[in-house]
Amino acid sequence: MADPKQQGGGIVGKKVRRTERTLGVQAYIPEAAKGMGVLMKHFFNNTKELVLGQRNDPNLEALDKGINTIAYPEQKRPYPIRNRGLHRLTIRDDGSPRCVACLCCSTACPAQCIYIEPAEYPAGDARHGYERFPKAFVIDELRCIFCGFCVEACPCDAIRMDTGEHAVPYDSRDQFIYSKDLLMSFEGRDGSRKTQNTRHEPGDASHPGITRLKKH
Numbered sequence: 001m002a003d004p005k006q007q008g009g010g011i012v013g014k015k016v017r018r019t020e021r022t023l024g025v026q027a028y029i030p031e032a033a034k035g036m037g038v039l040m041k042h043f044f045n046n047t048k049e050l051v052l053g054q055r056n057d058p059n060l061e062a063l064d065k066g067i068n069t070i071a072y073p074e075q076k077r078p079y080p081i082r083n084r085g086l087h088r089l090t091i092r093d094d095g096s097p098r099c100v101a102c103l104c105c106s107t108a109c110p111a112q113c114i115y116i117e118p119a120e121y122p123a124g125d126a127r128h129g130y131e132r133f134p135k136a137f138v139i140d141e142l143r144c145i146f147c148g149f150c151v152e153a154c155p156c157d158a159i160r161m162d163t164g165e166h167a168v169p170y171d172s173r174d175q176f177i178y179s180k181d182l183l184m185s186f187e188g189r190d191g192s193r194k195t196q197n198t199r200h201e202p203g204d205a206s207h208p209g210i211t212r213l214k215k216h
Contacts, residue, residue, distance in 0.1 A: 088186035105150035
C-alpha cells in the first residue's frame with residue numbers, strides 16, 4: 001500500500017502517547033474518592049439552602065450558582081396566563097353549578113370528550129321549566145386536545161380552563177375521567193371557584209323575570 005505522505009493527500013495520523021497506567025489509575029479508587037467529594041460538597045450546600053430557604057428561583061435565577069432545578073410537585077413552573085389548563089366548572093352563590101346543560105360544549109368539542117346528562121329542576125323551584133342542570137358532567141382528560149372550544153361555546157361561562165394546572169400522572173385511564181364534583185372543586189388562578197361574569201339568576205331581585213310561565 002502506498003504511503004499517503006508520498007502521494008500528497010489522504011489523512012495523516014498522529015501518534016498519541018498512552019497514559020501511564022499506574023496502580024492508582026488502574027484501581028480507580030483515587031478518582032472515585034474525588035467524585036464522592038464533589039458529590040458530598042454539593043449535597044451539603046444544597047441541603048443547607050433548602051433548610052434555610054435560600055434556594056434560587058428556578059425561573060428567574062436559573063443561571064445562578066446553587067440549586068436551579070424545580071422540585072416538582074412542591075415547586076411548579078408557572079404557566080402563561082393564556083395557557084389552557086385543566087377544566088373547571090364555575091359555581092353559583094348557593095354552590096350549584098352554573099351549567100344549564102345546554103350541550104353547547106359537548107357539541108362543539110372536536111374530540112367528543114365531554115358527556116352531559118341533563119335533568120330538570122323539581123317542581124316549585126324558580127328555575128323549573130326555565131333551565132336545566134347537569135345530572136352528570138364528565139370530561140375525559142386523555143381524549144381532550146385542550147383547544148378551548150368548550151369555553152368559547154358556553155353561553156353561561158360555566159366551564160373554564162384557567163386553573164393553570166395540568167393533569168397529574170395516574171396509573172389508570174379511569175382516573176383521567178373527571179366527574180362533576182371534581183370539576184367543581186377546582187379553582188381558578190385567583191383562587192375563586194366562581195366566575196367574573198355576573199349573571200342574574202331566577203329568583204334574584206335583579207332578575208328580569210323572563211320565564212316560560214310568565215311569558216314575557
